[in-house]
Amino acid sequence: MADRAKRMPARRAVGVYAGLAAASVFALLPMLWGLSTSLKPESQVFAVPARWIPQVLTLENYRKVLFESQIPLNLLNSVIVSVATVVLTLVIAVPAAYSAARFRFRGKNGLLFFILMTSMIPGIAILVPLYYLAVKLGIYDTYQVMIIIYAAWQVPTIVWILKGFFETIPVEIEESGRVDGCTTAGSFLRLVLPLARPGLGAASIIAFVYVWNDYLIASTFVSDPDLRLVSVGLYSYLTQYGVVWGQLMAAVVVTLVPMIVAFVVFERRLVAGLTAGASKG
Structure with missing residues (x-):
């Protein structure tokens, strides 16, 4: 029973950190995609397939x-x-x-x-x-x-x-x-x-x-x-x-x-x- 009681807070902590990590990823992904788009020439914005890392980096924007x-x-x-x-x-x-x-x-x-x-x-x-x-x-x-x-x-x-x-x-x-x-x-x-x-x-x-x-x-x-x-x-x-x-x-x-x-x-x-x-x- 004592071991089980110790495992419960550990599981709860893992769940909390997993939730926080998922929320952080959910919040950061749009910003990272926006940063990626800002470094692309306009011709590559709608390229298929979409690329997180632009083929050509530009600071023109x-x-x-x-x-x-x-x-x-x-x-x-x-x-x-x-x-x-x-x-x-x-x-x-x-x-x-x-x-x-x-x-x-x-x-x-x-x-x-x-x-x-x-x-x-x-x-x-x-x-x-x-x-x-x-x-x-x-x-x-x-x-x-x-x-x-x-x-x-x-x-x-x-x-x-x-x-x-x-x-x-x-x-x-x-x-x-x-x-x-x-x-x-x-x-x-x-x-x-x-x-x-x-x-x-x-x-x-x-x-x-x-x-x-x-x-x-x-x-x-x-x-x-x-x-x-x-x-x-x-x-x-x-x-x-x-x-x-x-x-x-x-x-x-x-x-x-x-x-x-x-x-x-x-x-x-x-x-x-x-x-x-x-x-x-």
Whole structure:
């Protein structure tokens, strides 16, 4: 019986790792095929039989994407809007999350639930009113309208993530700071925020990826080609004559690079921030 009990966790671990490996292969295969397609001349894209490794490798698709298209400008637009959204989201969400984690007041739970509930409203349901407001306020076709909408949609989620993280930071740290003469704001800025870096990093990555991948807002509130985000710019390769697959895949690979770099650099903070928030959620 003891040997059987030992074998069961081992079998379960094998099953878990096999499932993770299958999921990884399922996720990676399309990206590897896209990378392969981006290195093929257009004449070889539909070659039969299909080849994972091109007979002739070419960087022509990347040259056209980087030097003969608006993808670099679209990438710059996405970086500007994403970074500005992250900053605005954190400026609003950090004090709100800290207040929810530390202070007690009547109706707090109901208010927090209402804040979270607003993030569940489908974006398409309020698209027309938002479009009308943007036109009336004169901010249609600007960076500002996208930054404001993206931040408004991300604040509820980030508030809940950071609330759970702030709750993991002992209150005694702030109390010791007050004993040493710090005000509430001073202890928050000098003691709590440095300890909250993993949570802030996780929240930043989540907001950044959301903006980077969004198509609905970027395509609705901007019509100027010079202000388009990269998610919209990719559609320029879907023409009335067909899809320019080689250049489209090259553009997709180029747009994936910032995301991959961000995850590699902030992986530990992302995992630490999410798990810490989940432990108190």
